[in-house]
Amino acid sequence: MAAALNARVRRRVLDADLRVPLTPESPVTVLFGPSGSGKTTLLRCVAGLDRPDSGSRVEFDGSPWTAPGTHLPTRRRKVGYLFQDHALFPHLSVAGNVGYGLHGLARRERADRVAEALSSAGAAHLRDTPTRRLSGGEAQRVALARALAPRPRLLLLDEPLSALDSPTRAKLRTELRAILLRLGIPTVVVTHDRVEALALGDRIVVLVGGRVHQMDSVEHVFSRPATAQAAAAVDVENVIPGHVRELSEGLARVLLGRHLVTAVGGHGLTPGDPVLACIRAEDIALETGPAGGHAASPRNHLPATVSAVAPDGPLQRVDLDAGVPLVAFVTRHARDDLELVPGRQVTAAIKAPAVHLIPRP
Amino acid sequence: MAAALNARVRRRVLDADLRVPLTPESPVTVLFGPSGSGKTTLLRCVAGLDRPDSGSRVEFDGSPWTAPGTHLPTRRRKVGYLFQDHALFPHLSVAGNVGYGLHGLARRERADRVAEALSSAGAAHLRDTPTRRLSGGEAQRVALARALAPRPRLLLLDEPLSALDSPTRAKLRTELRAILLRLGIPTVVVTHDRVEALALGDRIVVLVGGRVHQMDSVEHVFSRPATAQAAAAVDVENVIPGHVRELSEGLARVLLGRHLVTAVGGHGLTPGDPVLACIRAEDIALETGPAGGHAASPRNHLPATVSAVAPDGPLQRVDLDAGVPLVAFVTRHARDDLELVPGRQVTAAIKAPAVHLIPRP
Amino acid sequence: MDWQAIALSVRLALATTAILLVVGVPLAAWLAFSRRRWTVVVEAIVALPLVLPPTVLGFYLLVALGDRSPVGRWWSELTGSPLAFTFNGLLLASVVYSLPFAVQPLMTSFAGVDRRLLEASAVLGRTTAGTVLRVVLPLSRPGVATAAVLTFAHTIGEFGVVLMVGGNIPGETRTVAIAIYDSVQAFEYAAAGRTSLVLLLFSLVVLVSTYALQRKGGPAWPRP
Amino acid sequence: MDWQAIALSVRLALATTAILLVVGVPLAAWLAFSRRRWTVVVEAIVALPLVLPPTVLGFYLLVALGDRSPVGRWWSELTGSPLAFTFNGLLLASVVYSLPFAVQPLMTSFAGVDRRLLEASAVLGRTTAGTVLRVVLPLSRPGVATAAVLTFAHTIGEFGVVLMVGGNIPGETRTVAIAIYDSVQAFEYAAAGRTSLVLLLFSLVVLVSTYALQRKGGPAWPRP
């Protein structure tokens, strides 16, 4: 059995059963879920800061941390923890904060490790700032450095980059991933940001209402959520109720409103089953001319009317009426080329593999 | 002279001069800038929580709040403030927190306003949760409700939605904007999120290193930053140094590496001037066939080689080598259709208006 | 057992505690939150009554409250009864002498309240007084408990000041502390021991209840 | 002016304060952070010495320190000198009597330290003792100052206990409080007044410096 962090944790809303492999080559597990779903509670139980209800069990690399009659004290778990609200020591300098966990190291080595951790966290320039004066984002970076400095056995990061501006955030997440890979520190990181999840994570755990709904590769989870709640959590723009019509050769034909749509998959479904069809907005291409030629996979074409167009970050969000409401993301380029304005008739092209079916109870 | 919030504030890093119009139809000003640029400090000075250095001046709708010899106490400014770290009263219930600023209202009305504010902030279900037990995102929503409840003259929101998951965030920002429009409360909101800035803001102020670098409509600032620092702050993916070659009829031809690129604009430039060309990644379209037909504006075509492709949220980030490095965002659709893999030869199509020039010192 | 003396002491201790909380809260708030430099001097002055031996402090208070002093005369004329050698005089003396025990813990607690909460309160339109009442005080429960406990216990046991200002008059100024002292002076060790025991047990009950009340929902060490 | 008595008092007060900080910190930490229910009882017991009149407490201490008690005999045999009527005996008595003034403010301050910081310290591998030393104590500076000030001032002014245990031996147990009391008893009001004034001024200087030191970089009210 490969090394793993096994956690079966019940506490308050939380009722989660989790097995995170500890592999140095793919160290990062993203914990994703709506506000209040129990992410912080889970991390705290793993760190030993909260004592989960009886029957819970936390096991790290074969040794029990929390088990009936056992509770390894937090300080012996040797985890790194970035608190959602930072919890910096206000009376210590930035360097004092970062070096706090480095007892046992020689003074020189300690200073080196502090400097290294600070620069890893993009906070080298903050070394001499009084801790009480740090801005929100600055404090977050110092907290990250503090968690990294002792090179813990396990890193638990509760929204480590949420207070940062996007250039800094982008830079840090690349660097953070590189460091984690280099040191091979298994890490569980809470984030609300899809880009961050993609950039940082080797796998993702979706926690909704205290329960684990899915654990898989990040891309997979975002495009093929396992449950309706997971789909909502990863913010799938189009979740359309429908019914299975036919199943054949790994393809399913589903009735969504008045359209028959082809999806890849459909294992375990039988005709007549109610389903939810999940389609990411960026997987809906809009066309005005006839259907394109070199399609590698079966494509669905749904005639639709544009009802609204609005910028959404780097993309344009296009609301469509195709009998069922649809949302598509297109580039500004495409918007201009296709002259997308409300009322315009378009064809929404959706590849069959982009339609993901979830059984509906 | 139209009603405005005028602030000339000097304190620590901050040296900002700002004029925010107070118009009920376009109430929201976004404050954008890197971590540590002085956003919180600016809000605090406006709220009267910090006293700016002498010579500073804050004037709201004609009445001086901070001026030589004058300092209107915070409590009389009647502002709503959402603190970056929430600062909820731990000893009060959620309802107690939200109702805290509603002294002077009758008990009944107070209860109504609390309920209304809570539901505006997506926190109606938290009414009876003990404040100490709120999760990070829950606390943020309660803090938002608390700031909204007294219907202040001016709302100052320091990253009001940063701790929320994206579905909740998307929902809240739409609702928040609707409320602000309905009540016509002038609002200054700090955010690090481009989507949020676009969805919430009527205008945006870019603060870098304590100075105001630009104030304009959100879309304008993101596509046409005024300074190199502003470009970095709004995270323009391509900022390429070059020189002006020709200027004619509102068009500029600029040498970027070995390519001559056409840009719209160029006022105030003369041939030979060093410039930075800013191009948003989503404005670079990739083509493999011959150039498309119905271009509405002059288009640049740069041959390039794909060097990397990676998912970036809903988009695919394509790194290109076109003599100068370029980054383009394309949809998954486009990636598949164009068979974008490292090594592939493509043409990068960039419309002239998408190339924005900034004079380079 | 001198129940009369016990009752008198309890009455005195309760009244002193009540007055000192009422007087101490604004004073402590002012000391905790003022930015003026010289407040440290006031802080120190509040602690000064402690430095004098109680009987000496009592002597000075006696002179200040007696019928030869303007204060004493003024009070006499106002109320028709003197201050010294009465319960009211005792109360006043106890309040002065226990002032530091109330003000110091309150001040420490007040100063420890998270500044951001004070700012939040100001933003929401509350005055300083309103903030002290609604935010600072509720968050300073342990400090209030400490202030109350120290004041109460100290007043129960207070002897020198009370003896001097009160004059050991049964039923009026003879507190249980003086009664026990008298027993010891008269070598009535058994009686002194019995009264002491009653006093200690009673105080234990009062203190334990105060602490237990204050602890409810209070903080606790994180299991490390 | 009885400079010898003043010097003795200062020595006693400093020693008492030092001992009580050393003893008080672990005790207060244990009381503040223990989750056990019955710690409230220990908390209350710590405050109990206050409840007895000082002379009576002094009397019981005298009995406890005397040659007839095991403690007194053990000490006598160990050191060859008795505890009663010596500086050491006085010190012991002062420590017992001032215990609540040190422990209570420390405890209040400790309990007020943000729990999250304690958690952060535990995560970073520190033991409870290490956390108290590195996080709790530095963040409790106002509480430490209060504890020190109350202990110091109270010991300077302490009279009943010292009188009982000390026996008023010049240079050994005759503190300035006793000296002033003696002056007052002998109707030497001018001498008493002079000594009191010196004592008050000296204490004022000590207290102001303590507070000023403690305040540096401390919190202040947000300008509302």
Add this chain to the structure above:
Amino acid sequence: GSEAAGSEGEVRVAVASNLKFAMADIVAEFEDAHPGTTVAASYGSSGAFVQQISNGAPFDVFLSADTGYPEDLVQDGLADTGDVFGYAAGRLVVWAAADSPADPSGGLPALADDAVGTVAIANPEHAPYGTAAQAALESAGVADDIEDKLVLGENIAQTAEFAQSGNADAAVVALSLALSPSMSASGEHSEVPPGSYPRLDQSGVVLPDSANPGGARDLAGFLRSEDGQAILEEHGFAPPEPGEEG
């Protein structure tokens, strides 16, 4: 002798603490003899009472442990010479606990013995019994020898406690204390020769602002009466100097 009508009600007496043991019996007999009159006794040090009376303490009678304090009151115009009355004189004894190395039967000279470690006397600076003890030690020629052994009690009762608790080997105290049940049970005493120290005359005074002058005079009279004197003698007091009466 005064009218019975004036003697109704309460008499507040400030009593020097060394009189405490006798006072209980005196009050009991006095109240028996004067139905309708009750005595409320406050015990304390004579010096403190003078200070309190100077500041308006509501006492009717003050029974001092010496003659000086009442005279001070007269001098300060707070009492009339005619209202001062002598009521007893104190007697000095050496007291030691049963298990003490000191032998009280040897009187003061025996205290110089090396076996005696600590000797408690009242503070000679302001306690009359302390002044007397100091004088007696000098008369006995041992004052210098035992100077280093001395511990000072604030008052005579505290002085006795030093010896009684075993912390002082011997104490020079009032006979009235040595006769108390507790002390006579736990140790021995011998009287210091009366001639070797100045007389410890104790006088009282009826205060001019008394709310119950009748009762006050009755009590003063009772103390000097045969019955009163008998009780005082029983508790270790000598009769007052004749002719002291004003």
